[in-house]
Amino acid sequence: MVIVSTLALSTMVSNNLIIPYGFLNMFKKNETNRNSKYIKNIRRISIFTIIIAAYFFYVSFSKELSLYSIGLISFVIIAQLAPSFFIGLFWNRGSSKASIIGIIVGFLIVSYTLILPFTLFAYTGNNNFIDNGLFDVAYLKPHQLLNINFLSPPAHAFFWSLSLNTICYLIFSLALKSNYRERNYAEMFVQSSSFSNLQDNAFVWKGEAYVKDIKNVLIRFLGNQKANRALDLFFRKYNIDKNTQLADARLINFSEKLLTGNIGSASAKILIASVVKEEEISLREVLKILEESKENIINNKVLLEKTTQLSKISSELKNVNEELVVKDKQKDEFLDTVAHELKTPITGIRASTELLIDDLEEMPTELKKQFLTNILQDSDRLGRLINNILDFEKLATGKLFLDLKLQDLQKTIQKVLASVSQIAVKKGVQIVNNNPHKFLLVYDDDKIHQVLTNLISNAIKFCPAAEGKIVIDCKLGNNRAEISITDNGKGILEEDFNFIFDKFYQSKHQNTIKPQGSGLGLAITKQIVALHQGTIWAEKQQKKGAKFVFTIPFS
Known part of the structure; x- marks a missing residue:
């Protein structure tokens, strides 16, 4: 302990007292070995001096003071650094002169209240100074300053020294103008959390x-x-x-x-x-530098955030552009499909009409009836296609209005089943109505009829012939009725679920021969349901086939 303490003290004494304030000019250029030897000699002399002084202190005061008492005195003396240290952590107005004055005042108080009493007692052998005070003034008793007598001598010295030290530090910091470099460092030190990169x-x-x-x-x-x-x-x-x-x-x-x-x-x-x-450098210049640094930090942070946002927007634009390309391609396919669907019934009508005109008198009655039936069916098909296109245009532009009335949903379902039953029977598809109970709801009968027709017709198209089965079910939920159409057909691919209701979307994995129709059915269905304040979706958890569900609220 003696060796470590002595080496630490000798280094501090030589570096901060002896060399800078007395022997600095003795160091010569390009004589490193001589300079190093000179520094070592100064430290050796410091070590010797400190040991001699410590021995002198031991011989003089070891009988009067225990190691514990010496430790308390040392603690009170070193505590004089506390005010300027801790206040300086948060206050940038402190100055070195005020700090030195506060420490000197605090040390003088410690000397008067602790060091001087035991020194006089050691040399005189009496307690007159402790008992009577300086000049026999009771208020100046070293262990009872201003008649405060409830503290032990170390605590008493600690209280008065730190109090006056702190007061002097604060008063002189405000009264004296600190050095510009001190203000610079103080400003940076107090603002270290904001300028940690400096x-x-x-x-x-x-x-x-x-x-x-x-x-x-x-x-x-x-x-x-x-x-x-x-x-x-x-x-x-x-x-x-x-x-x-x-x-x-x-x-x-x-x-x-x-x-x-x-x-x-x-x-x-x-x-x-x-x-x-x-x-x-004026404090204003320092603050300006710090503010510029702070602004640079903020600007860099903002630029980083903007860069991240731009990268995200760029990625989103890329995805949107890819979707637009796909949509455009689907739109072209849709127009080709519509043109084909319009052309097919017109061609059939024209061919049948020409045959009837060319051979009207000689053609058998049954054959005439068959041609007329074909013309009627193609005309109906053409009419449905045109109506779908017109409905889609009205829905897209918001020109379609609902005729809302209190209706029985089961009656609408029965009408739909009657209209599609022949197609189902022809293909061998069984249609089951699971819940034939009465459901009174407010809706447009024609439009919900169209929704059910589209969904059931689609189910019939994709059901296997002679083995197909379609189940219609109605349930009551929270303020709404839920209608589902389930089939045992080929189902919906995972990648198609998010797009099947899009107006130009067609699956990339359809059969080579596309199902008949314009492809507008689900898009129109979704918009009609939305006009009724309902929702429509396809269930993803179906193990086989497809299940479409839509809702109509109770209102």
Whole structure:
């Protein structure tokens, strides 16, 4: 413990007292070994002096003071650093002069209340000073200042020394104008959380210095090899030309830190100051620099966020563009399908009509009836196709209006089943109505009829012949009726679920022979259901076939 304490004290004494304030000029340039030996000798003398002083203290006061008492006195003395240290963490108005005055005042109080009493007792052997106070003034008793007598001597000294130390620090900080460099460092230190990225370049400096002069100082104490290696690393770190003549703030700060490790911070500041022509920087300039740094940090953050947003928008635009390309292609396919569907019944009508005209008198009656039936069916098909296109246009432009009335849903379902029953029977598809009970709802009968017809017709198309089965079911939910149409057909591919209600969408994996129809059925169905304030969807959990569900609210 003695060795560690002595070495620490000797280093502090030599670096901060002896070398900077008495022997700094004795160091010579390009004599590294001599300078190092000189520093070692100073520290050796410091060690010897400290040990002798400690021994003298031990011989003089060991009988009067225990190790515990000496520790308490040391604690009270070192506590004088606390006010300027802790207040300086949060207050940028503190100055070094005020800190020194506060520490001196605090130390004088400790000397009067603790050190002086036991020193006088050790040499005189009486307690007159402790009992009567200075000049026999009761208020100046060292252990009872101002008649405060409920504290132990160490606690009493601690209270008065720290109180006056803090008061002096605050008063003189406000009264005295601090050095500009102190204000610079204080501002950065207090704002360290906001300017944590200011490291070597946090040295706010306004002046002029030459790299050559800085280099000479470094060589003087570090030697030619170490100085050149350190400067080389500095220039490479900041990407600075090695032939630069003028030194900037970063090099000044770097050099001070480099020298501090060898000769102490006080000596380093003195040496660097000797080769620097420095101008005073106002607090306004410092604040401006800090604000610019803060703005740069904020701007960089904003730019990063904008870049992220732009990347996201770019990705979304790319996806939208791909969807538009697909939609455009589907639109072309849709128009081709519509043109084909319109052309097919017209061609059939024309062919049948020409045959009837050419051979009307000689054609058998049954054959005439068959041709007329074909013309009627093609006309109906053409009419349905045109109606679908017109309905789709009305729905898309918002021109379709509903005729809402209180209706029995089962009656509408029965009408639909009657209209599609022949198609189902012809293909061998069984249609089952699971819940034939009465459901009174407000809806447009014609439009819901169209919805059910589209869904059931689609189910018939995709059901297997002679084995197909379609189940219609109605359930009551929360303020709504839920109608489902389930079939045992080929089902819906996973990739088609999100697009089957789109107006131009057709599955890429349909059979080679496309089902008959314009492809507008589901798109029209969705918009009709939406006009009734309902929803429609296809169930994804179907193991076989497809299941479409739509709702009609109770209103």
